[in-house]
Amino acid sequence: MNENDxxxxxxxxxxLDETVDDGYGPFLAAIYDENYNLISxxxxxxxxxxxxxxxxxxxTIKLAEEKLNSYDLSKYNLSIYVxxxxxxxxxxxxxxxxxxKIFYSAPSDSVEKITGFYEGYKxxxxxxFEKRGIKVFPDIEKDEGxxxxxxxxxxxxxxxxxxx
Amino acid sequence: MNENDxxxxxxxxxxLDETVDDGYGPFLAAIYDENYNLISxxxxxxxxxxxxxxxxxxxTIKLAEEKLNSYDLSKYNLSIYVxxxxxxxxxxxxxxxxxxKIFYSAPSDSVEKITGFYEGYKxxxxxxFEKRGIKVFPDIEKDEGxxxxxxxxxxxxxxxxxxx
Numbered sequence: 428m429n430e431n432d433x434x435x436x437x438x439x440x441x442x443l444d445e446t447v448d449d450g451y452g453p454f455l456a457a458i459y460d461e462n463y464n465l466i467s468x469x470x471x472x473x474x475x476x477x478x479x480x481x482x483x484x485x486x487t488i489k490l491a492e493e494k495l496n497s498y499d500l501s502k503y504n505l506s507i508y509v510x511x512x513x514x515x516x517x518x519x520x521x522x523x524x525x526x527x528k529i530f531y532s533a534p535s536d537s538v539e540k541i542t543g544f545y546e547g548y549k550x551x552x553x554x555x556f557e558k559r560g561i562k563v564f565p566d567i568e569k570d571e572g573x574x575x576x577x578x579x580x581x582x583x584x585x586x587x588x589x590x591x
Numbered sequence: 592m593n594e595n596d597x598x599x600x601x602x603x604x605x606x607l608d609e610t611v612d613d614g615y616g617p618f619l620a621a622i623y624d625e626n627y628n629l630i631s632x633x634x635x636x637x638x639x640x641x642x643x644x645x646x647x648x649x650x651t652i653k654l655a656e657e658k659l660n661s662y663d664l665s666k667y668n669l670s671i672y673v674x675x676x677x678x679x680x681x682x683x684x685x686x687x688x689x690x691x692k693i694f695y696s697a698p699s700d701s702v703e704k705i706t707g708f709y710e711g712y713k714x715x716x717x718x719x720f721e722k723r724g725i726k727v728f729p730d731i732e733k734d735e736g737x738x739x740x741x742x743x744x745x746x747x748x749x750x751x752x753x754x755x
Contacts, residue, residue, distance in 0.1 A: 479662040479687040480644075480653060489644060498643040501753035516687060519680025519711050523643040525753025547683050548719040555712040589665035589689025 428564045431463050432530050435508045436567045440532060443470075443510050444575045450475055452587075453542070453579035456483035456509040458491045458526070466505060467491040474585050484509060484517035488524045501525030510572055511538050512565065515547025522561065529556070530564045532572030541576040543586045592728045595627050596694050599672045600731045604696060607634075607674050608739045614639055616751075617706070617743035620647035620673040622655045622690070630669060631655040638749050648673060648681035652688045665689030674736055675702050676729065679711025686725065693720070694728045696736025705740040707750045 435457065443455045452471030459465055469486035473479055484507060491505065492498055506528035507521060512535040521529060535546040553563045580586075599621065607619045616635030623629055633650035637643055648671060655669065656662055670692035671685060676699040685693060699710040717727045744750075 473662050477660060477662050478653065478656050479664075479689070480649060480656075480684055481662075485644060489642065492642050492644075496641060498637050498641050498645075498751060499753050500643075514683055514687075516680050516683025519678055519683060520644055522709075522711060523678075523680060523753065525643070545686075545723075547686060548713075548716065550714065552712065559709075587662060589663050589687065 428530070428567075432506075432508070432564065433567060435459065435463075436510070436530060436532055437571070439468075439508060439510050440568060440571045440575055444571075444578065446470075447575060447579050448582045448584070452483070453576055453584060454483040454509065454511055456487040456507060458487050458505050458507050461504045461506075466503075467494060473587055479587070479589075480516070482514065482517050484513050485520055488520055488526070492524065499525050501527070506530060510575065511535070512546070514544075515549045518549060518552055518556070522556070522559070526561070528562045528564070530567055532566070532568050533576060534566055534569070537569070537573045538576060541573060542580055543588065545588060592694070592731075596670075596672070596728065597731060599623065599627075600674070600694060600696055601735070603632075603672060603674050604732060604735045604739055608735075608742065610634075611739060611743050612746045612748070616647070617740055617748060618647040618673065618675055620651040620671060622651050622669050622671050625668045625670075630667075631658060637751055643751070643753075644680070646678065646681050648677050649684055652684055652690070656688065663689050665691070670694060674739065675699070676710070678708075679713045682713060682716055682720070686720070686723070690725070692726045692728070694731055696730070696732050697740060698730055698733065701733070701737045702740060705737060706744055707752065709752060 454471040457468040467490035621632040631654035
């Protein structure tokens with residue numbers, strides 16, 4: 428991890444903070460190539476799109492695959508940057524897409540505590556991903572990551588969660 | 592589980608078997624309500640759609656949410672039937688969608704052994720899902736489920752998998 432990676436996370440957190448009450452979910456993801464060219468960027472649009480699958484990571488991967496015209500991004504050496512730790516669905520999506528590095532700010536513990544979203548059961552996933560050659564950089568600017576989630580909750584943002 | 596559930600799995604396996612060389616991936620999913628009305632049905636279209644996210648379960652959930660116009664299907668008491676055990680991404684997607692029961696044929700072990708697809712790290716997921724009120728019915732007509740995967744491989748079907 429270098430200063431560019433931190434800068435990308437900071438910039439995503441700032442953009443999310445400034446737009447936290449725009450009707451999107453409080454999560455923003457971006458995919459960059461190894462030369463720090465932006466490939467795609469998207470927010471969580473579950474409520475706006477009326478689709479539970481529309482997490483920030485899913486939307487961003489879809490845009491990247493459309494742009495690069497491939498269901499296998501592994502040849503491009505891409506990194507995904509997210510304002511919070513990916514949930515179980517998005518971890519699987521990142522694996523299938525062939526993304527090589529994951530950078531994120533607020534961990535799932537914080538997401539669950541602050542917002543009430545349930546992130547899924549994924550014990551030791553960082554170790555498991557490293558075994559598969561996917562590098563993970565957690566908790567970057569964690570305080571800022573938590574702050575923006577709290578701002579979303581305080582602004583009355585929707586917490587979507589299927590009832591048991 | 593009753594005879595209707597088994598019949599649905601059998602019918603999906605038959606349809607998959609008859610169409611296994613049509614360019615779609617060798618996985619078929621369907622969502623039914625508690626009165627056994629079909630809500631949606633879809634195959635894996637990763638290669639056709641050029642999108643790594645387009646697993647059978649993801650496609651089927653998307654169709655169901657569009658049809659029912661909601662990102663939270665929990666109020667409909669729906670079940671998803673799949674010809675193979677869902678991968679880690681699809682398990683997360685099923686959880687987020689609020690689907691209540693999961694029925695499947697071939698287990699992930701068989702999928703990995705027969706096809707070479709990697710299904711992701713999801714230890715004890717059935718126990719974890721049951722804790723959250725999602726019931727899981729594994730290995731229904733398992734032999735048939737494995738047979739159709741083998742037929743796909745023998746027919747020269749694409750095994751998509753990002754390179755490490």
